[in-house]
Amino acid sequence: MGELNASVPVPASGGWVRRLLAFAGPGYMVAVGYMDPGNWATDIAGGSQFGYMLLSVILLSNLMAIVLQALAARLGIATGLDLAQACRAHYSAPVRMGLWFVCELAIIACDLAEVIGTAIAxxxxxxxxxxWGTILCAADVFLILLLMRRGFRWLEAFIVALLVLIFACFAAQMVMSQPPLAAVLQGFIPQTEVVTNPAALYLAIGIIGATVMPHNLYLHSSIVQTRNYPRTEAGKKSGLRWAVTDSTIALTLALFINAAILITAAAVFNAAGRTDVADIEKAHELLSPMIGVGIASTLFAIALLASGMNSTVTATLAGQIVMEGFLQLRIPAWARRLITRAIAIIPVVIVTMLYGERGTAQLLVLSQVILSMQLPFAVIPLVRFVTDRSKMGSLVAGRALAILAWGIAAVIVILNIKLLLDVVQSWL
Structure with missing residues (x-):
């Protein structure tokens, strides 16, 4: 990705709208990972089983994501290194190889969700x-190659266009479902049942894993450097302000879409007593009949396909950044994509053949829990770097931000330990 550094021009003067538009793009590419098919599975299951209760988890995870992505942008702009390069420079060979392996597992888990979601769409x-849809998913590599040849801004424009389409589809569906406003607002208030109920906790951690993606931290720390801002202290501070503004706006859009999926599932399925709707296909089948609007299911499928295509692009970029940063190994984008996608396709094909569509639905939710379990291995190094003045200089995270960042890391670790203990206890 080094050849893309400073490849997007930024105006030295002009109004704030013009400058914001120049910096807009990386935040939306990162936001894609926060509304991929894995999010759909956990949000639908959460809304169907527990109504609006898990809206508080979506809000919490999105606020955590805003902070963590701002830290990733801070690292990239302050040091000129992405998170993978910073890990390679700081840690010993065994540690960085372990971090690389865990990150590759996260990318494969994410890719697995995209394969299932796109095939279902x-x-x-x-x-x-x-x-056959699963096998066809490997062909998306040609779309990525075409967009990359046209330049990074073309890639960003493609991402934003699909995000707008997803937004429009779910805004329409939420209006059709007519959720009760009071119940929706109450859902954003945290409840103890989220932690005390093992089934709710499993889905809550799946939502966190689907929302705060480990590889997004690597991706954002790299692509913020595509802007051609002055690499001076003042230029970096200005670049950081615009980069954080871009990612915050984009992630607010992701919050709306994730909340809309869960609200629709709660208003349509849970309200009618259909707490068994836990997979995407079942939701599609029942949506139009239960809402009473024929186009609802079609909008749902269109948004799902757009989500899968979008996630494909960003996962490929993240994989390239991780491989180059940790291993200093560069392979063609098409080869990298085919390798990752092949690894993701194999378990989907096997599960589909052995267990059918229900098996793939369960595999989709499991992939998001796996992502959450791997998140500390990206978050802890990131927080450690951005709180190190010797690395960050004047852009080092202040005391309040450092406390908040370490607090978020602690919450993630504690929730994962709680989930592991529940899983082990269920086996005994």
Missing amino acids: LKLLFDIPLL
């Missing part, structure tokens, strides 16, 4: 069997 829209 192809089946819903074009009646392509799930197995």
Whole structure:
């Protein structure tokens, strides 16, 4: 990704709208990971089973994401290194190889969710069997190559266009479902049942894993450097302000979309007593009949396909950044994409053949829990770096931000330990 550094021009003067538009893009590419098919699975299951209760988890995880992505942007702008490069420079060979391996697992888990989501969307829209749709997902590499050849801004424009489409689809569905406003607002207030109920906690951690993606931290710390801001102290501070503004606006959009998915599931399924709707296909099948609007299910499938295509692009970039940063190994984008996608496709094909569509739905939620379990291995190094004045200089995180960042890291670790203990106890 080094060839893309400072490749996007930024105006030295002009109004704030013009400068914001120049910096807009990286935040939206990162936001894609916060509304991928994995989010759909956990949000639908959460809304169907527990109504609006897990809206508080979506809000919490999104606020955590805003802080963590701002830290990733801070690291990239202050040091000129992405998170993978910083890990390589700081840690010993065994530690950095372990971090690289864990991050690759996270990317594969994310890619697995995208494969399942895209294959389901192809089946819903074009009646392509799930197995064949899974295999067709490997062809998306050609789309990425075409966009990359046209330049980074073309890639960003493609991402933003699909995000707008997803936003429009879910805004319409939420209006159709007519959720009660009081119940929605109450759902944003945290409840103890989220932690005390093992089923709710499992989905809550899945939502956190689906929202705060480990590889997004690596991605954001790299692509913020595509802007051609002055690499002076003043230029870096200005660049950081615009980069954080960009990511905060984009992640607010992601919050709306995730909340809209869960609210729709709660208003349509949970309110009617259908707490068994835990997978995307079942939700698509029941949405139009239960809402009473024929186009609702079609909008749902269109948004799902757009989500899968978007996530494909960002996961590929993240994989390239991680491999180059940790290993200093550069392979063609198409080769990297095919390797990652092949690793993700194999378990989906096996599960589909053995257990059918229900098995893939369970695999989708499991992939998000796996992502959450791997999150500390990205968050802890990131927080450690941005609170180190010798690395960050004048852009080092202040005391209040450092306390908040370490607090977020602690919450993530504690929730994961709680989940592990619950899983072990269920096996005994």
